[in-house]
Amino acid sequence: MISRVLAVAGAGVTLVGVVMLLVLAAQAGWFGPELRVVAGGAFSVALVYAGSRIYRKSGGRVGGIATAATGIAGLYLDVVAVTVIYEWLEPAIGLVAAFGIAAAGVALAVSWRSQPMAVLILAGVAVCGPVVTGGITLSLIAFFTATFIASFAAQLGRDWPYLAAVRTLPVVVATLVGIAQAVSLDVVGSDALPLLIVSGIVAAFGVGSSVELLRRNAADVMASVMAGVSAVPVLAVGTLFEPWAVTLVEGVVAIACVVVIAMVSWLPALARTILTIVGSLALLQAVLVPTATELRPLALLVVSAVLLATAHRGTSKPAYYSALAFGLFGALGYLVVSPPAAMMDARYATDEFGVVLAGVLLAIVLAGLVMVGIQLKIVEKNAQACSVVAGLASLYALASATVALGVAAIGGTTGFVAGHCAATIEAMAIAMALLAFGLKSEKYAHTALLAGLSLTAVSVAKLFLFDLVALDGLFRVGAFIVVGLLLLFAGTRYAKVFADRAAS
Template sequence: MAWPPPAYQPMPPLAQQRRTAYARPIRAPWWQREGVISRALAVAGVAVTLIGVVMLLVLAAQAGFFGPVPRVAVGALFSGALVAAGTRVYGKAGGRVGGIALAATGIAGGYLDVIAMTTLYGWLNPIAGYGVALGIAAGGVALAVRWRAQVLAVLVVAGAAVLAPFVTSGITVELLGFLIVLEIAALAVHLVRDWPWLHVVRTIPAVLATLIAVIGTALDSGPVSDRHETLAAAIMVAVAGLAGAILSGRRRAGDVTASLSFAASALPLLAAPIMFDRAGSVVVSGVFGVVLLVLAAMPMLPKLGAAARIPGHLVVTSALVGAFALLEACLGVTDVQTLPLALFVVAMGFLAVAGQRSSRVAAGIGAAYGGLGALTFVVRTNPGVLTYQPEAEDHLGMSTALVAVTALGVLGVAAWCARRIGLLESESDATTLSVFAGIAGLYAVTALTVSLGVATGDHNGFRAGHAIATVIWMVTATAALLFGLRRLARTPQRAKVALAAGLLVTAAALAKLFLFDLATLDGLLRAGAFLVVGVLLLVVGTRYARAFADMGARTPTA
């Protein structure tokens, strides 16, 4: 019995699901956000109140209101009352912002009061004043650490530093001392707290004030004691910056702000040589550079580096600042003739260290010194001097020959360093570096031979130098081509680089031979240059043909 087929019933439509639109949360305007207005009002209150303290201490004294004792006493009592009120408010619910603002105002006001007692009224010896100020600033920072409030430490340091020049009536040695005290008072906090903004706030005021003092002292023909005091301030600023970077770096290796703050703190000492004569400037910049380079070299010694635990970014910063200071020393100890030599010698030292330790930072510094040396060398031995005999006889000699030899030494050390740190692994990079090195080497060789020819004192020395330079160019090209042909089967990458370099130098030698030597040389010098270059071309051409014939013979035929 067959069952009848079921009647077709269409599927009922699915109920449409209503899409619910999720509204984005509406952000409240900035003035309605929690804590924004209270913080802004608190900061404004700190600024206005501290300005009032300065007016009480300075403007009231200028106008003759009250006496020194009442002014200082009122300032001290008012500051103490603010700190006490801030401590009381901080302990209540919602009183964190107000407590921090009141305490910061009181501590900074007390600091300004001590500055006034030391500078305006002379009641405290500067050493005693620095000691009292250090205690107040350290107390403020300690309270900030206790409350875990970076903003309290920032407000204390910034408020006192910004308004201190108005109390001291300008940039004075005493002002520098009080700003340095602020910088030192905030050092210990970096052992227990990661407060990057405090690095910036404690460093920038002292740096700017000391830089202004250095420039003003250099322009002023005052006593020598002023220069020494300003130099001492610059040294203290740099030492404080370095101490902060080391303390913070040993605790937190990623604190780059500390290293940048140290770089800023080194600026006054880098500018300090302008205050002294040539010998004094060389001593200042040279000692500073050596100290920083020794610090940068510590991680290269395993035991010393493990004990010091200096982070990498501080090592780089110290190396760069030290290299700049050493450059200042080179500029001070040399003249136009010997400056390229000094730069090349320093470049070889950095490149040698870079190759030995595989340090790209040292390699970069060495390359920078080498580039500066090459620039100053080319300025003195420019193409116009090398190609015009009267100019060459006036500007070239044994000194330029010695510099040219040093330049060739830099190129040799740079090639070894590039291979050691892995810059020649890529064929394109190796080719590019070889081209630049070849051009520099040919220029140095030409300067060397022409300088030696001129140094002989013979009238034909200039021409003989150029003839020898052309021959050396072609000998170098021949050596590169023969080396490339010999390594073509074993190391084709290096062989291609050598062949490309050799062909470029060959083209350069032929261009010089026909465009310059043919018109400048005469007699046996011209004939000798053409003969030697021609023989070398025949040798290279023959060897080139044999090499590719051998390769064709070894290639299996189908």
């Protein structure tokens, strides 16, 4: 243990010395550029050679690995300096050279069967790279991308989870920092296109490489996690583009996640869950960003309904949980565009038809969530409690949608009063339907009866506590007459049914 700690510390200190030779010497004007570059490269090659010699000696495995890893990382940083600082190499040639050095380094680690060596190389490059390039730049992100791709082959057929993390995290973090810098500097549109390209490459290669690793070893947890991590930049890069571009990019990401989940049969549950989350977040952005505020709840609920139908037809739990998430976001958004104040005071009432459609769809989605949840045995034990919560929320959604419809159709206080009159009658009609269903269904008789009587009590309470004060004229008369007739019908119907049962 002590030997490993000392070897890693020595590698780190030596690599810092190489960086000082390449960067600080240039800043101080020591030597000439050619001498600095040649000295750094020669010293790095000497370290690789010395490491290979040490490795062959008895007890030299630890020292040889640390020394050779330091040399390879130094060579990589030398190429970065030649490309970025001195600009002696074209960027494309510099990236190819860096790719080759990284690939050769991890190939040596594979031949020596040493995950720590591969980790040391990539960690050294990740830590010292920003020092050489003077911070997080597009050039550095490009070099990290090359390293990310070049080091993948070392994972094939090997359980090297730490390598998976250390090859993915640097490019993801650097890209996210680059996106944050672009946002702060107001870099948008075509100027931000390189960040979009890099984000897409990292996401595509990250997910693709994880899928291949999982094909070989479905128990590889790190591969599943890194599939999600590699997609984070492409979820964030949309902040730099116009809404239509965000919809296009995130829509492609969502479709790609669906295709991978549907087509790749060997994906474990964790990977499916992570890709479902990534796809849902991408779809959330694709829906919300270009949509007007008052229509966002409707858009979210439409997506929830589609996912719910998919979960029902395909008995898919990931699709159900995505539908649940979009449904909850839609419900919260509906409370924003149609708050309780809009139900209590005509001055705050909304008159958007989008709110009307969202309220109706919210009630449908809530009912569907309970039904499909029972089908998939997700809410089976708490079905009654979930039904009560969904029923109460649906009642509010339908009532507020009805009031909004009245205001949108008629306008002003008159529309508000007409909407409340219709909402009371609507609630009473639903209560009657539940009571009638309870009479026909033995399995759900108790639940339907309880729900119907509860809703009847709520409707009558609203009639006397709110409508009696808020409504006027024919609307008040109409509400009382219709509700009264429905109550008479219900009482008569129940009396007849019980009489028939007693006679039989």
